[in-house]
Amino acid sequence: MNAAVTQEQLANASSSQPHERGLLRFITAGSVDDGKSTLIGRLLFDSKGIFADQLDAISRAKHKRTVGDTVDLSLLTDGLEAEREQGITIDVAYRYFATPKRKFIIADTPGHEQYTRNMVTGASTADAVIILVDVSKVKFGDDGSVELLTQTKRHSTIAHLLQIEHVIVAVNKMDLVDYDEKVYTRIVAAYQQFAQQLGLKDVHAIPLSALAGDNVVTESPKMPWYKGPTLIELLESLSVYEDAHEEPFRFPVQLVARHNGHEANDFRGYMGRIEAGRVSRGDKLVVLPGGHSATVKDIQTLDGSLESASAGQSVTILLDEYIDISRGDLLAAADKAPTALKSVTADVCWLSEDALDPRRKYWLKHTTKQVAARVAKVDTLLDINTQERRAADTLKLNDIARVSINVQAPIAADAYQDIRATGAFILIDEVTHQTVAAGMIRID
Structure with missing residues (x-):
């Protein structure tokens, strides 16, 4: 028996193995003012991912929210005038940086409930999500209970629906609680309980302070009780494979x-x-x-x-x-063809300020195909806080629901969990041409 291996056999063997991608796409998510933009600014600043002229520009910015000569790192991603005036993120901002181990594309997404649709846009192509939790906003009950913010739960739910593989829970602003380990432990336990209820599997937790730079790029001496990796080390270690x-x-x-x-x-x-x-x-x-x-x-x-x-x-x-x-x-x-659907069952995130009207016609945009559609029925509406589903007749801004949609012409689709590209769609208002919903097809 010949033990020699040909180049062709080596090529075939390597092609059969999943290929790990050197580029990681990730987003920051969470509630308003949890420190998402500041965290990204800190990542870019400490990893030498910004140019001198950018640093000089934000140092002289009139809307900076820091005292003295301290640089407001959030301005690296909050570039719109309205964002700088109000101190909130409105649109999705993409930034690129690299370390010796990996390349990154970051999407800084809004935390405000009004701009959840922009968060959905940024999350649709992400491999990982950093859910920021502001320790100063978490409610601690006398009975030992911990109440996470609704927007934290909403963004986690969207991450689950979009099947983002890796979830990092960044417990931020630890400096405001004197780096108390007990506070961190209680918050992580509460999130783990919610994640288990939601169905999230790969969840990593890390305590940090984006403003002070604790555990972002460098290890913090103020939290000796934390033995895990820094945020950048964790991001560098996440495995992302080219499943497509x-x-x-x-x-x-x-x-x-x-x-x-x-x-x-x-x-x-x-x-x-x-x-x-x-x-x-x-x-x-x-x-x-x-x-x-x-x-x-x-x-x-x-x-x-x-x-x-x-x-x-x-x-x-x-x-x-x-x-x-x-x-x-x-x-x-030919041997693994998708299903041609005239009736679509899907989970949707309602993105419009105008409520769903079942009598109204919409355009369903799926891959390169656009067909007339009607939402035949809202099957169940998801309660973000309890993760329970209940009956509903309509949908309003930021609602997440399972719906049935009838299309005028069949679409060739896969279940979203099988192939993202052919399992996703958007609904467009026929009159205003505004995108009103993002959907993920479910096939039993």
């Missing part, structure tokens, strides 16, 4: 490319971005929602023809067969 490459092939068609009519050879290509899986020449596909079979003839990019391509690449796919395919159709693996 291992999922069944999904390719929403964005554009049909044709020659201009003066070419001798006919050309018909289907342009878009591979959202999941991989594809190679000769692969058997199914075109949905029509259900026609197709064979991959070629895969083209601006750099030339490819033998194969995988999730994240934007390509033009040519087929052997002549089939009526247009924008909004989905090319999928």
Whole structure:
């Protein structure tokens, strides 16, 4: 028996193993004034992730909220004039920084209930979430009970619905309670109980002070009782794998490319971005929602023809067969095709200040397809505090509910927990064109 291993066998073996990504996308979440923007500013400042001119600009800012020459680090992400005037985060701010071990993209999301929709936007692509808990706002009962803020629970619930893999509970402003271990322990126990009720699994807790820099990048001597990693060490250690490459092939068609009519050879290509899986020449596909079979003839990019391509690449796919395919159709693996749905069951976050009107028409935007839709029924409304579900007739701003939606034309969809890209959608108001809800499809 030959013990030699060929290069091809090594390549196949490595491709079958999940690939860990060097880039981590994470968001900060929690209630208003829990210190999210200050924490990100501290991360950037202590990890040398800001330029001298940026530091100089925020040092001279007229809306800084610190005393004396102390730099207001929250201004690194709160860039809007309204944010600086009011001292709150309104829009999502993205920042990039890197350490010798990893690259990061941070989304600083609003804590105010009015801007929960912006938090949902930032969380939709995150691998990890830092839930900040302000020790000065937590209510401690005489009976030993601990009451977390509603917005902390809401953001944790959204993180669970969006299936964010890693949750970090950052108990912030420990300097306000003299770095008391008992206060930290009680808060963490209360959150762990809520997380268990919610179904969160990978939860890490850390005590810190974003303003003073305790346990953010450097270890704090003021909390010798804490034996765990600093925040940056924890972020560097989180495992994030490229699951999209291992999922069944999904390719929403964005554009049909044709020659201009003066070419001798006919050309018909289907342009878009591979959202999941991989594809190679000769692969058997199914075109949905029509259900026609197709064979991959070629895969083209601006750099030339490819033998194969995988999730994240934007390509033009040519087929052997002549089939009526247009924008909004989905090319999928023939042996693992998604379900064509005319009725959709989904968990939704209601993002509009106008309440849901079941008599009203909405547009459902799913991948590259947009279809007319009606919310047929609100099945259950989720109580953020108790995690219990109850009956409801309508939805208002920030409500989270399980709903049934009827669509005018079938959509080819997967369950959100299986493939995010083809399991997510938004609802758009037909009249105002405002996004009113973000949804995650559930298939039993």
